[in-house]
Amino acid sequence: MLGWAITFFIVAIVAALFGFGGIASGAAGIAKILFFIFLVLFVIALVSNAVRGRGPKL
Incomplete structure (x- = not known):
């Protein structure tokens, strides 16, 4: 699940760099x-x- 969060974060960063505001905010929200x-x-x-x-094994 953490992998999916990181993937959507990267998608949001790339979309923000290219100026796709709606896609970036959606991916960041997810x-x-x-x-x-x-x-x-x-x-x-x-x-x-x-x-x-x-506990410790004895």
Whole structure:
């Protein structure tokens, strides 16, 4: 998912360089949404792993 966010970010940068404002803002919006979804899923994974608590093996 982070890969898709980076892809849309690059598309937004290239579109902005060529002057396609609508495409650039759309791609940037999609990249922002995907990045925040990735961030939320990452935090959920960290918290669930901490709650599960894998202790040292004896």
